[in-house]
Amino acid sequence: MTERTRGRPRAFDRDRAILEAARLFWRRGYSGTSTRALTAALGLSTSSLYAAFGSKAGLFEETVRTYAERYREIYRQAVSEKDIRTVIERILTDSVHEFTQPSDAHPGCLISSAVMTDSTSTLDTHAYFAELHGSNDQILLARIERAIQDGQLAAGTNAAALTGFVQSVWHGLSARSNLGAAREDLIDAARLAHKLICRQLASTTS
Template sequence: MADKSPGRPREFDRDDALRAAATLFWQYGFSGTSTRALATSLGISSSSLYAAFGSKADLFDEAVRTYALRYSAVYDVALAEPTLAQVIFRLLAGSIREFVRTDDGHPGCLTSSAVMVDTSATLDVRTFVTDLQRRDEGRLRDRIERSVLAGDVPPGIDAATLSGLVQTLWHGLSTRADLGADVTELTSTAELAVALLSLERSAGVSR
């Protein structure tokens, strides 16, 4: 008898599986998404799903962490911009593109959607997301403080207040994306926000 292979080959692409799972969680919430529905969407058996991800909570945890890190990566790009106006606009515009990624088939921001408070089973990943967002806000605040010292912003700007305002805009844009706003509408809002902050004089905020 031929020896069995040491492990069964994966029947799916993990990244594709995470995207499919995230879409279901967005649509139906953690509690409303059954393991059977997940397995069907991923094109695998329930036993293969458990083998690959563990429990449904483990799959949710990995999907949320994956998307949270993608959102956080937007900060890496934005914070490298030369002026504060460009930093804020790139942060908002880059996040908008993530919120409305039609190739992933999702309606908005998973990390700020109602599914995050669906059940106590998501407490660990909620803590992870909260800590990550606080870290990113701290990175933005530090960048604003450097701009204040460099005279890159109008006088009287408080770094903590401005970083809080930008994070509030971020969450508002993500919520509107959840409600179906498209990239053009959301980007126009971001442009207007930077203009109202009187930061547009610092340098181009064109798309």
């Protein structure tokens, strides 16, 4: 069998290849995912995989960044809302929708997957996720501080504590999604948390 027949031509579905690779990496980690398993899942020959992504490590890095950066974008879009209560609601509910995307188009939440126990020479996953979460923390903290300055929140509001609480709820929703919780249940939990936060904020501004 020739190389051309064994592997797909260069014009393949890159998004689909990244999705299939992500499913393997999320379940097995980087070290536990062999190049052979990747080529089988992607329908590529080894040479085609290397031509497309440079290496197994290059493919791993692209899959992690592709899906992780979606969370950063959720925060960036949410903090553009005028009302801080809407900001918090969007962060929680939009993230749930991201965690629970249909399996045919999404590999699942990577935050507590096997990826977190593994790394490569090109991407330190722990450092990368620490930076990602730190960035999201700072984006939200800055928006809460602005809400205090604008009078949406009481002057005595502890911005760091509120940020930490929202982020704790976010991580809990992520963990439950990985345990198989249904989207409807997670949305209900996110809305309840949002309602409790808003109730607390209302009592501090009255």
